[in-house]
Amino acid sequence: MDMTKETSNRFAFIDNVVSWEGQINTSHIAKKFNLSRQSASHILKQYREQFPQLLRYDLSSKAFVATTEFDQKINGHHFSNYLEAISSNNNSFIEGVDVWALEVEAPLRNINPIQVRPILRAIREKLAIDIGYISLSNPDYLDRIIQPHTLIFDGLRWHVRAYCNKKQAYRDFTLSRFNGHAVFEGKAKNTVNEDEKWNIFVDVVIEADPRLNPQQKRVIEQDFQMTDGQKIMSIRAAFVNYLLRRLHIDSYKNTPEEQQIVLSRESRKNISMYLPIPL
Numbered sequence: 001m002d003m004t005k006e007t008s009n010r011f012a013f014i015d016n017v018v019s020w021e022g023q024i025n026t027s028h029i030a031k032k033f034n035l036s037r038q039s040a041s042h043i044l045k046q047y048r049e050q051f052p053q054l055l056r057y058d059l060s061s062k063a064f065v066a067t068t069e070f071d072q073k074i075n076g077h078h079f080s081n082y083l084e085a086i087s088s089n090n091n092s093f094i095e096g097v098d099v100w101a102l103e104v105e106a107p108l109r110n111i112n113p114i115q116v117r118p119i120l121r122a123i124r125e126k127l128a129i130d131i132g133y134i135s136l137s138n139p140d141y142l143d144r145i146i147q148p149h150t151l152i153f154d155g156l157r158w159h160v161r162a163y164c165n166k167k168q169a170y171r172d173f174t175l176s177r178f179n180g181h182a183v184f185e186g187k188a189k190n191t192v193n194e195d196e197k198w199n200i201f202v203d204v205v206i207e208a209d210p211r212l213n214p215q216q217k218r219v220i221e222q223d224f225q226m227t228d229g230q231k232i233m234s235i236r237a238a239f240v241n242y243l244l245r246r247l248h249i250d251s252y253k254n255t256p257e258e259q260q261i262v263l264s265r266e267s268r269k270n271i272s273m274y275l276p277i278p279l
Helices: 005-021 026-033 037-050 068-073 079-086 113-125 214-223 237-246 265-274
Strands: 055-058 063-066 098-101 127-133 142-153 158-164 169-174 178-187 201-208 231-236 261-263
Touching: 005 026, 005 037, 005 063, 005 079, 005 113, 026 037, 026 079, 079 113, 113 127, 113 142, 113 178, 142 169, 142 237, 201 214, 201 237, 201 265, 231 237, 237 265, 261 265
Parallel strands: 098 142
Antiparallel strands: 055 063, 127 142, 127 178, 142 158, 158 169, 201 231, 201 261
């Protein structure tokens, strides 16, 4: 079957969504391409006629889900491409899956679509989930019951913001460290509404390193578009540590030319309570 470019793009979209979510329905396609439900259903029918072994209808979820044959052919699907594929003009294509990103070009960590599917479902349906997770302190997979609400990209790695039942606090979990073996534990009781650090905005105030001479300070102030020697950035408290890393002020450099900018003394004091606690 020779496909038009339009059909090819729509089939690629189906592949992308099913790879990461494990399922697709007509509303995905209708919202993405601004089509009627009937037209979206026709596209799904065309896809299934072209690739009859890849999807099967699941009555309980009222969606077409990935078969074993589909999962075996997953290759080269990048998470950033999936997020781009599901984005609509108002960035609300998948209700309940919020994404916050600090954009930067960087080598991205490998993320397996099948491992991420349970996390995406838990976010979308506001579920608690029992899933295996590894960390530097626990290099073997240990079960964690979490209640995730938002995806975060820090410029290098993807994280999921979630309430951790073990720690009884909201934490950020690195997305590539989940093993994908999950048990859903019913509706989440701790949602984004109870996440204090997520709902509080703080001012991060930077200024030129005081060790620089006046001429050097002026250059830095111009670089960062400072006013009266300071740049004020309002950010979610949960994002503070990521911003400090992006600005390279999470540690102190030996020379002012290398350091260039620092937190104002008052700002450092005000945001100290929002810096992360190790998992």
